[in-house]
Amino acid sequence: MKTASVLAFVLGALSLPIPAASADAARRPITHEDLWLMKRVGSPIPSPDGKWVAYPVASPAYDPKEQSADLWMSPSDGSTAPRQITHGKGIPTGTAWSPDSNKLAFSSKREGDAVPQIYVLDIRHGDARRVTSLPLGARSPLWSPDGASLLFVADVPPENVSKTRANVRAYDGFPIRYWDHWLDDRKPHFFVQDLAGGAKARDLLAGTGLAAMAGYSLRATETGDETDAAWAPDGKWVVFAATTERDITAFAEAAIQLFAVPASGGEPVALTRGADSYGSPVFRPDGRALIVKVQKGGDGMVYHHPRIASFPWPFSRSERRVLTDALDLAVGHLAASSDSRTVYFTALTEGHERLYSVPADGGSVRAHSLPETGCITDLAVGGPAMVADYQSATSPAEVVRIDPGTAALIPLTSFNSAKLAALDLPPVESFTFTSAKGRTIQSFLVRPAGFRPSAKYPLLVIMHGGPASMARDGWALRWNYALLAAPGYALVVTNYSGSTGFGEAFGQAIQRDPLKAPGDDVNQAADVAISRYGFIDGSRQAAAGASYGGHLANWMEATTTRYKCLISHAGLVNLESQWATSDFIYGRELMNGGPVWEQGPVWREQNPVRYAANHFKGTGWVTPMLLSVGERDARVPMNNTIENWSYLQRLQVPSRLLVFPDEDHWISRGEDSRAWYGEVRNWLARWLK
Numbered sequence: 001m002k003t004a005s006v007l008a009f010v011l012g013a014l015s016l017p018i019p020a021a022s023a024d025a026a027r028r029p030i031t032h033e034d035l036w037l038m039k040r041v042g043s044p045i046p047s048p049d050g051k052w053v054a055y056p057v058a059s060p061a062y063d064p065k066e067q068s069a070d071l072w073m074s075p076s077d078g079s080t081a082p083r084q085i086t087h088g089k090g091i092p093t094g095t096a097w098s099p100d101s102n103k104l105a106f107s108s109k110r111e112g113d114a115v116p117q118i119y120v121l122d123i124r125h126g127d128a129r130r131v132t133s134l135p136l137g138a139r140s141p142l143w144s145p146d147g148a149s150l151l152f153v154a155d156v157p158p159e160n161v162s163k164t165r166a167n168v169r170a171y172d173g174f175p176i177r178y179w180d181h182w183l184d185d186r187k188p189h190f191f192v193q194d195l196a197g198g199a200k201a202r203d204l205l206a207g208t209g210l211a212a213m214a215g216y217s218l219r220a221t222e223t224g225d226e227t228d229a230a231w232a233p234d235g236k237w238v239v240f241a242a243t244t245e246r247d248i249t250a251f252a253e254a255a256i257q258l259f260a261v262p263a264s265g266g267e268p269v270a271l272t273r274g275a276d277s278y279g280s281p282v283f284r285p286d287g288r289a290l291i292v293k294v295q296k297g298g299d300g301m302v303y304h305h306p307r308i309a310s311f312p313w314p315f316s317r318s319e320r321r322v323l324t325d326a327l328d329l330a331v332g333h334l335a336a337s338s339d340s341r342t343v344y345f346t347a348l349t350e351g352h353e354r355l356y357s358v359p360a361d362g363g364s365v366r367a368h369s370l371p372e373t374g375c376i377t378d379l380a381v382g383g384p385a386m387v388a389d390y391q392s393a394t395s396p397a398e399v400v401r402i403d404p405g406t407a408a409l410i411p412l413t414s415f416n417s418a419k420l421a422a423l424d425l426p427p428v429e430s431f432t433f434t435s436a437k438g439r440t441i442q443s444f445l446v447r448p449a450g451f452r453p454s455a456k457y458p459l460l461v462i463m464h465g466g467p468a469s470m471a472r473d474g475w476a477l478r479w480n481y482a483l484l485a486a487p488g489y490a491l492v493v494t495n496y497s498g499s500t501g502f503g504e505a506f507g508q509a510i511q512r513d514p515l516k517a518p519g520d521d522v523n524q525a526a527d528v529a530i531s532r533y534g535f536i537d538g539s540r541q542a543a544a545g546a547s548y549g550g551h552l553a554n555w556m557e558a559t560t561t562r563y564k565c566l567i568s569h570a571g572l573v574n575l576e577s578q579w580a581t582s583d584f585i586y587g588r589e590l591m592n593g594g595p596v597w598e599q600g601p602v603w604r605e606q607n608p609v610r611y612a613a614n615h616f617k618g619t620g621w622v623t624p625m626l627l628s629v630g631e632r633d634a635r636v637p638m639n640n641t642i643e644n645w646s647y648l649q650r651l652q653v654p655s656r657l658l659v660f661p662d663e664d665h666w667i668s669r670g671e672d673s674r675a676w677y678g679e680v681r682n683w684l685a686r687w688l689k
């Protein structure tokens with residue numbers, strides 16, 4: 001099948017709205033209830049024999065007590081409808097198939113559990129049975145090659161705990177917080193649970209020098225420590241990624257290295273060393289190579305692409321081969337083909353995430369031009385089956401099977417098709433221009449529901465976070481394009497300098513120019529859109545962003561008066577206090593050209609608070625502004641929002657402050673999200689209508 005006809009089939013099968021949908025009076029604009037209550041399909045996990053695909057499906061609710069999530073399963077050929085295989089007994093995470101494709105292991109907090117434990121479900125019969133009983137819980141199971149044991153992660157408390165009754169946190173080194181919580185002395189260890197004989201789980205890192213190091217930690221994510229581990233083909237070793245340098249992150253970069261620990265336990269062996277960081281280890285099915293992601297480090301740059309590297313197994317550090325060295329794109333998810341000849345992966349490119357491949361022994365990278373629109377994420381291979389989630393700006397994630405030979409996506413789920421069919425969701429449109437610095441800048445234009453070419457629409461500029469991120473043709477809960485446009489706004493969403501998906505140099509371009517260059521790109525994108533699209537009313541413009549996008553919103557407040565109003569969620573307004581209070585700091589020194597006390601040009605010239613006097617000149621700090629923040633945010637702590645609020649109030653700029661006590665860097669609770677979207681709608685209507 002030709003690519004165009006395949007894509008048309010896929011879009012129809014996934015029940016995605018077509019461009020003409022906005023003219024269909026039977027379709028209506030999306031509401032927050034539509035957005036929030038859609039099913040949320042998680043990462044697909046194919047069985048080793050390739051016959052089945054398991055995946056979590058969440059059923060959200062506004063009341064957290066009414067939310068649920070269960071495991072579902074589909075045949076990988078799509079021959080029968082999906083079926084539910086767990087039923088409301090706890091939210092499953094970290095699902096893994098047994099080697100014989102008959103059992104699933106997952107972590108869940110079920111009735112009677114104080115903390116999440118590991119469960120095993122035989123898909124042929126019966127309910128899941130609990131196989132661990134650790135006091136601090138267990139997560140992220142991985143089956144041993146012979147199916148007799150499970151590897152998992154559990155936190156281990158320190159041996160000598162203070163007996164004080166005082167309610168106090170004490171620290172002797174950095175870091176002290178991460179994302180949304182205070183750190184303590186617990187450390188993640190790997191355990192192995194043998195499934196026969198009733199033996200207790202054995203701690204592979206107990207008493208080891210590695211685990212005792214002050215800087216030891218597994219790779220961290222927004223939600224905590226993530227398991228980057230893989231069983232060696234013979235089942236005698238476990239390879240994992242960890243850092244021993246977390247305690248130096250106040251003044252240096254911390255590299256993440258690969259280690260191997262005997263499956264019986266013992267001191268881990270360091271497989272890699274140096275400034276580069278490694279993660280996502282997987283073994284080729286033939287057992288002859290270890291495939292990993294690698295990021296260059298130690299050169300003082302703020303960003304490098306994740307690339308794919310291969311090491312021979314048994315391991316040889318000197319024979320590292322970077323398979324995607326010539327590809328100037330960031331690698332997403334990777335998976336080795338069942339015949340071990342090919343490594344498939346996704347990469348971020350120009351607002352999309354697409355499929356690529358490279359020979360496992362080295363060679364040219366192949367772009368499969370799939371998908372043309374939208375994004376594929378969470379790529380995985382089991383036997384002959386390759387699966388992923390597919391999403392776009394007009395459709396939340398659904399599980400698809402991928403045929404790379406015909407560039408086809410075969411839908412396996414369609415949980416939200418009926419709801420989507422009722423909604424007017426115009427697809428995004430891409431446009432580019434050359435910036436004042438000579439860079440090609442890509443943006444998405446989003447039309448509102450019920451779009452009429454003869455009408456005039458206010459412009460809402462959306463600035464993505466990161467900055468090492470990308471505005472994409474994808475579905476989002478926090479900044480949903482269709483919901484933001486629904487009241488009658490044209491959206492422009494720009495991949496400014498510093499965004500991923502446009503080459504490594506583009507991602508590095510904002511080092512020592514963190515706000516001005518991206519801000520100029522955003523403003524120029526708005527000018528280009530106004531000149532190209534006659535339905536945009538250039539006299540009514542607003543801009544909004546969160547995290548790094550919030551930083552840019554605050555920069556706009558300080559330096560321009562072009563917008564009728566601004567919206568900033570979790571944005572810094574003071575480079576200096578953000579550096580001093582965030583959960584990581586050294587990267588900000590690299591970005592800004594040195595430590596804060598040296599007061600280099602960036603600290604002085606790109607700090608929004610230093611432009612407060614622009615208020616009296618009428619050139620900045622005059623735009624009405626809506627501020628919001630989560631009280632538990634450690635990434636851009638609440639103090640920056642309060643500082644911003646103080647400046648706005650002191651300068652008597654119309655402003656409104658929203659503080660969410662239960663939220664972190666994002667607004668993730670249903671009622672909080674509904675309230676936030678309502679406040680945004682009211683704020684825009686007040687100043688743009």
